[in-house]
Amino acid sequence: MPDELDPIDEQIIETLSRDARATNAALADQLGVAPSTAHARTRSLVERGVLTGFHAAVDQTALGRGLQAIIGVTLRPGQRQENIRGFAQEISRHPDVIQLFFLGGVDDFLVHIAVDTSSSVRRFVVDQLSARPSVASTRTSLIFEYHRNAVAADFS
Incomplete structure (x- = not known):
């Protein structure tokens, strides 16, 4: 503290x-x-580690990426530790990914993406998520509005 x-x-x-x-x-x-x-x-x-960085808010629409989605991802049982690490490392580096959350609950991850079209959302889900043997299921929600109250620091 x-x-x-x-x-x-x-x-x-x-x-x-x-x-x-x-x-x-x-x-x-x-x-x-x-x-x-x-x-x-x-x-x-x-x-003291209270302020961990200074950030710029980026208008994804100005970059041609006006469609955002949150995708819930559930991994298959078995070799979970390896699958969790591998999934997080690979997906977090994808250029469409804005944020990645590792969760406890129904979903193992929430993946926040910004893309140009609904076809790009579909391609990301099919090619980057569903094609992985470690992924059991996905649930996609489109984001209509986004309100940010704060920028959270990475968890250690």
Whole structure:
């Protein structure tokens, strides 16, 4: 558990979660502290592992990938440890994959993809998922809207 967060730490986290490009001067002004204090506090949050990165939100539509889907994947029983590792390593490197979640529950994984057409979703499911001997089943849901409240760090 990281050291306790005080109200200034919480404001820094909230501000940078909304706008990772906020300047140190703007951050200090918003917090009502000296720029050196804002800088030191932000650096401390990074060193303590509370802030793990600064991210850019990418408009997938502007990249020609306006169709997004979440695909639930269930793996076959047997050799699960190897199948879990192999699946995660290979699928997470695929260029259509935005996020990959390893789960406990009905699905073993949720795969978040962005592509150009519904045919591309079908191709991804058939060629990249269903064709794998380790995959027992898939369930595909198209994403109509996406709202992000925060960017989560990788689990260790």
